[in-house]
Amino acid sequence: MKDQKEIIRETNEKKIIQAAEQVFARFGFKGATTEMIARKAGLPKSNLHYYFKTKLQLYRVVLERILIEWMDAAEVFDQYQDPKTALTHYVEAKMQFSRNRPLASKVWANEILHGATVAGDFLRTEFKNWFEDKKQIVENWVQEGRIKPVDPYVLFYMIWSVTQHYADFENQIEILNNDEPYNEDEYQQKTDDVVNMILTSVRV
Template sequence: MTLTVPAHAPDARDKPAGRIRQKNEEAILAAAEEEFARHGFKGTSMNTIAQNVGLPKANLHYYFGNKLGLYTAVLSNILELWDGTFNTLGPGDDPAEALAGYIRAKMEFSRRYPLASRIFAMEIISGGECLTAHFNQDYRSWFRGRAAVFEGWIAAGRMDPVDPVHLIFLLWGSTQHYADFATQIGLVTGRKRLSKQDFAAATENLVRIILKGCGLTPPAA
């Protein structure tokens, strides 16, 4: 099973006005990620984001309503990427192929979108007030459905018995670590930034460690 990493933006619109709006929204979201990751929600100014993106402040309010709306959009973007990728795992998949594909996709998100991941981490650490609506009963039902996929594989003897909930936490934490704690990794390794090759090596290490812990043989990259 091969997972692809979707674009970190909405689909293109057909009409010229729609394409202009999409371009503006993408530029605003990118500038917002930079500011929210550097200063947090409270320390970020809509004026600064507008200046950085080269648009009037009124445009930001037109597209996103207010600062909270923009902040929520940044959080929603990364959650849609993460959750959308997790949705592709199904009972009929080969567990080793599916898990390896998911780990590789999540690590690619950490490499390509580290700022959004850090903003999410900061929001969770601060109490997750802005994510209350997201983590509702529907989300908990969705999460149980994801855990049920692993339970099915275990019941069928296709992987070793492990607690699916804690396995999911391990998958999330280990892959997001490379975005959220990039500074610590850099200080320990003596590198300013991990290269694409570094990420590839780290990814395959995670694949081997996690899959072997589940009694699975890691598939070739």
């Protein structure tokens, strides 16, 4: 049974983490201030420091949550044996992630861009394992002649970069779209086009 304090702690931590993600996405780690995060969470700054000792610790928590979401979204890749189906669902999931969680994508992009100092451990362990596994699947597809011969690295980097571009560069995209954000239908259309081009690029 959760007691009163525990509930308060959980709700406040959640509010802080959500606010932190917004501020980190917009201003980066150094550019974000604990004051901005606290205000967005509706708490005084000292309360934030009560729940998270340091800004770095809060940042770690935010990143960790993003990684978990990222891995969850990637599971869809394993659920289909057919290359076309697996790739279609995977690319669609990535495009949806960019649509629903652009802030998460931006925080991640910012982290890698500036040296992956915090995410480095995760990349070298869990992430690398995940990737080696997927790489093997793609290599099998190639050997079985089910897709055109492609370097798995090049394929995955293409999928990641293209899909994440719709989140990380949304400001640029919006400007080129006459300062209009995509509506649901338009975004679905882009998603279909991206899926189609990637499938075509491996000839499935």
